[in-house]
Amino acid sequence: MLSKVKRRIHDDWTLFLQNYWLERKPVYTPVDPQWHNEGLSFTFISIILIGMTLFFSPMPPDDLLRHVHAWQYDYDYRLMFDGYPYHFNAWFGFDWLAGNLYQTFGAFSIKLIQTASIALLALVVYLNLHEAHKDTRIFLLLFIIWAVGDRFLLARPTIFETLLMFLAIAASYKNLKPQWEALLHLTLGCLMASFYHLFFIYLIPLLFWRRIYLLPLLAGAVGWQWLSGGQYFQEILDIFNFGSMRIEGLNVTENRFALPGILLLGAFALLFVYRWQRIDKQWLLTAGWFSLPMQIRYVMDNLFPILIFILGRHWKIRPHPFLILFMLVMVKGTLGSSAFYFSQKPQTTDYFAQGEHILAQNLGVNFWVIHQGGNQQVKVAPAMEIGFADKAIQQATLDKKISCELLRKFDFDKYVENSAVELPTECLQLQASTADGYKIWKVIKNNVE
Numbered sequence: 001m002l003s004k005v006k007r008r009i010h011d012d013w014t015l016f017l018q019n020y021w022l023e024r025k026p027v028y029t030p031v032d033p034q035w036h037n038e039g040l041s042f043t044f045i046s047i048i049l050i051g052m053t054l055f056f057s058p059m060p061p062d063d064l065l066r067h068v069h070a071w072q073y074d075y076d077y078r079l080m081f082d083g084y085p086y087h088f089n090a091w092f093g094f095d096w097l098a099g100n101l102y103q104t105f106g107a108f109s110i111k112l113i114q115t116a117s118i119a120l121l122a123l124v125v126y127l128n129l130h131e132a133h134k135d136t137r138i139f140l141l142l143f144i145i146w147a148v149g150d151r152f153l154l155a156r157p158t159i160f161e162t163l164l165m166f167l168a169i170a171a172s173y174k175n176l177k178p179q180w181e182a183l184l185h186l187t188l189g190c191l192m193a194s195f196y197h198l199f200f201i202y203l204i205p206l207l208f209w210r211r212i213y214l215l216p217l218l219a220g221a222v223g224w225q226w227l228s229g230g231q232y233f234q235e236i237l238d239i240f241n242f243g244s245m246r247i248e249g250l251n252v253t254e255n256r257f258a259l260p261g262i263l264l265l266g267a268f269a270l271l272f273v274y275r276w277q278r279i280d281k282q283w284l285l286t287a288g289w290f291s292l293p294m295q296i297r298y299v300m301d302n303l304f305p306i307l308i309f310i311l312g313r314h315w316k317i318r319p320h321p322f323l324i325l326f327m328l329v330m331v332k333g334t335l336g337s338s339a340f341y342f343s344q345k346p347q348t349t350d351y352f353a354q355g356e357h358i359l360a361q362n363l364g365v366n367f368w369v370i371h372q373g374g375n376q377q378v379k380v381a382p383a384m385e386i387g388f389a390d391k392a393i394q395q396a397t398l399d400k401k402i403s404c405e406l407l408r409k410f411d412f413d414k415y416v417e418n419s420a421v422e423l424p425t426e427c428l429q430l431q432a433s434t435a436d437g438y439k440i441w442k443v444i445k446n447n448v449e
Helices: 002-020 042-056 092-105 108-128 134-152 157-171 178-195 200-208 211-227 232-239 259-272 278-291 296-314 321-335 365-373 391-399 404-409
Strands: 357-360 379-381 414-417 428-433 439-443
Touching (some): 002 042, 042 108, 108 134, 108 157, 108 296, 134 157, 134 321, 157 178, 157 200, 157 296, 178 200, 178 211, 200 211, 200 278, 211 232, 278 296, 357 365, 365 379, 365 414
Parallel strands (some): 357 379, 357 414
Antiparallel strands (some): 414 439, 428 439
């Protein structure tokens, strides 16, 4: 097996070097003799992408850092964050999988989850461009990774929901035996339903492709209703009101209004697609569904790849191998800086004591605290949703300023920041500074340590 892979890599590399010296024409069409030359293999490119992600990708800055530690809190986010209002874990399936990986591989599991995200992204793009030339498929998958790969490096449950949805759509092209096809789609649907409490966002558009997804959609609703103790549907309504819980001036970047971007992508697709086929209409319905929230996150994670899928099916071009090499260089900048960062070294410094109550400067710092203090089961404010925090804490987060009164009112033991504007040193004592720019301050309570 290993020798076969090595031979395939050698053949692909030789082919690449040979093709580099073909006529210097940016793209080839079916009338060019180069159109029929053998293209690069997906396996060859995948190994390069996996290597880039393993060796160079940075530590994710947010949610994945809490998902790998949820098991240490018995999957109860009320023990991890101040103000988390729900008595069920809204990402139970994903947290269970991430937690088991963390218990097996330690902090290196974060790298593995990121690598799985990028590898799965490459696979679903390649599969969904099955009508394009092999080199075109590779070029476009590299283009997508370059453009939005940093989003997929976050490796959140929503990212994997998107990837599994695209995989399910790709599977709908295959002519499998009916029983195997049903099993495959049901497995993918149930996996999606278990990962994320808002799973229906990603399962509903799959009904445009296969009606069988109605079964995991119903099963997921029943399962979450049971897991939440009968409160699921009521709490879903509350989730959609998160925005009203935030004070004025606090905005989440990825929830930004994105109608101009949606219109631009739609116009671009219509400009280059002349004959809509049945599969184009299914993609159009899927894109329409993710346009409804009008949020930038869905533009980047869902609508942009869909646009590439539609255009890639209709553009009969093959890029010059040099363009693929160029995109590989560009992808390197997306998947990681020039720094070599292979291992996630375990934390050896105990910044926090068991069960300490910690105020983080902002979203981002709070996830770092959870990652550093998971073994000590620290409790952190603000939570993953800034609106869960008391309005006084939200205001302090917005202003980057805190007071002794605030720290003592909520009985915080530590304050962690990486860019505070003003600090009340009369009730804070610097405990530690980290190489990555975080400062841990001990709260002096009642003017006594």
